Amino acid sequence: MVSSPPLVQHESTCTVKPRVALPGTPCHLTPWDLCTLSMHYIQNGLLFSNRHSSLPADDAVRSLETALSIALLHFPPLAGRLVSEIAYDDEGQPAGMHAFVVCGDRGAEFTRAVAKHITVADVLSPSDDEPSFVEAFFPLNGVVNYDGRSLPLLAVQFTELADGFFLACSFNHAVGDGAAYWHFFNSWAEIARNAGAGGLSRPPVHERWFIDGRENTPLTLPYTHPDKFIERFASTAISSLVWRSITRARDLPPQKKTSCSLAIDNRHRLRPPLSPDYFGNSVDIIEATATAGELLAPGLGWGAWLIHQAVADHTDRAVREAMTAWMAGPAMYKLSGHDTCGVKMGSSPRFDVYRCDFGWGKPAAVRSGRANKYEGKVTFHPGREGGGSMDLEIRLEPECMKALQCDEEFTSAVCPPPELEII
CATH class of the missing domain: 3.30.559.10 (Chloramphenicol acetyltransferase-like domain)
Incomplete structure (x- = not known):
């Protein structure tokens, strides 16, 4: 078409x-x-x-x-x-x-x-x-x-x-x-x-x-x-929107704890920084937490501030302290260990997806497979049209997905309206 x-x-x-x-x-x-x-x-x-x-x-x-x-x-x-x-x-x-x-x-x-x-x-x-x-x-x-x-x-x-x-x-x-x-x-x-x-x-x-x-x-x-003072507001505002909307769709009790965790790149946070071309893993998971009532009572900016603060706190020192702690007590990421009341943000809208040209032209879209997916997982991709746009894949239970589609705060920020896809 x-x-x-x-x-x-x-x-x-x-x-x-x-x-x-x-x-x-x-x-x-x-x-x-x-x-x-x-x-x-x-x-x-x-x-x-x-x-x-x-x-x-x-x-x-x-x-x-x-x-x-x-x-x-x-x-x-x-x-x-x-x-x-x-x-x-x-x-x-x-x-x-x-x-x-x-x-x-x-x-x-x-x-x-x-x-x-x-x-x-x-x-x-x-x-x-x-x-x-x-x-x-x-x-x-x-x-x-x-x-x-x-x-x-x-x-x-x-x-x-x-x-x-x-x-x-x-x-x-x-x-x-x-x-x-x-x-x-x-x-x-x-x-x-x-x-x-x-x-x-x-x-x-x-x-x-x-x-x-x-x-x-x-x-x-x-x-x-400049990383110390330049803010790119789009990602944390979007993360806050998704976190709030999913929490509302789950109909969590006001006193129930919920979290928003993000995979964060350490390359440019280390001092001296690693090369952006560093080949290997250099990622930590950071987390913002609140009760459902705390998250939903104020406006969107409060949740965005919590996430921003978690990002800002992840400095060179925090990276090194996390590495030292892991060396003292190694642990593995487990899909079964995720917060069932939380949201996990993965991938990035900054990844250079649409320059992957094999001689057939620019890709028409990007999707991810089922690997590393669980309820509450949100995957970011850059939008094909560029200009700061992004595509989100959200994995939720069917009843939560339907509630999310009816959430006014969420749907007002999504264009075109989200389509229901149960995966």
């Missing part, structure tokens, strides 16, 4: 650089800037109807690209990249990390997309839920600000609709806040409507404020590796 094409299709992506080459000058970041490094980019977009005009999309794109090349002259940090480097103490020992922006002519990303089957009315749907296709209007979904070391600090997507346009910007939050974001967006619009003539009505001020006047010296972050 041939799948239908996506509603939003990318036609081209290019780099727009400042009209005049800019020097690679550093822009040191304030504490207000640095504290956003683990947050996502700011994403906003504007919907335009061409009901009263017939501006060809080609002309609109040319105008936007030209205006953007001029706007980047006024906002040089947005044409640069984030840089991080180890900071050393007076004895030459790693003492932390510097992070700053190097302005220059690396440029911003401009993507052109087409969604000819989506109308302005579709975007303005009166439904309480935002249409799922809107997410596809934005570039750099799921990206955190620290990723600006290799990704553009500004990415734009122009999507042509059946009867209008959608213009979206993803803007690195370490460069500026919401006010700065809209200052740029409006300045870009001003340049476009004036066809590049004249200056800006509100020129930006780029001198950053530091309480101790150290604008020419980067601040030292107390980290020597």
Whole structure:
């Protein structure tokens, strides 16, 4: 069966650089800037109807690209990249990390997309839920600000609709806040409507404020590796959702203890770290526990915090202590020893599954067999469509599976709705 094409299709992506080459000058970041490094980019977009005009999309794109090349002259940090480097103490020992922006002519990303089957009315749907296709209007979904070391600090997507346009910007939050974001967006619009003539009505001020006047010296972050401060929120939020939903489907008594355990990779947690290409086992099991009542009473974030804390606590020291304990009293993993009231997360959505090309093209899907499966086992896979999506295989007793499919919190987060498969 041939799948239908996506509603939003990318036609081209290019780099727009400042009209005049800019020097690679550093822009040191304030504490207000640095504290956003683990947050996502700011994403906003504007919907335009061409009901009263017939501006060809080609002309609109040319105008936007030209205006953007001029706007980047006024906002040089947005044409640069984030840089991080180890900071050393007076004895030459790693003492932390510097992070700053190097302005220059690396440029911003401009993507052109087409969604000819989506109308302005579709975007303005009166439904309480935002249409799922809107997410596809934005570039750099799921990206955190620290990723600006290799990704553009500004990415734009122009999507042509059946009867209008959608213009979206993803803007690195370490460069500026919401006010700065809209200052740029409006300045870009001003340049476009004036066809590049004249200056800006509100020129930006780029001198950053530091309480101790150290604008020419980067601040030292107390980290020597980004793993110590960068959070990728998707996995623990999903684990919390599944843990809560399965606990509710099992109808456990409020006082009953339940756990969520995860297989965790030790390679990058050891100091010094193992190579990512290390061939062999380097995995521990970590666990978050609570009573069913504790888990289900607060919101989703409480369970996610428990899981996050278990992950954060699994440091180099914890890895070494676990190894020492095992050496003193070796034990084997047993399928019969799992928590019948708990949930076990296995595999990973980070595994590079879909590049396994034997000359026959990209795999159509990934599934796992019955090995190492038991009631309460959840297996993660990356979604074929990428972009941070993931597929989950969940093994439950039939009555629990049916209850899970009726769980509103769970089904509202799953698209398409889950299908019942008893394995």
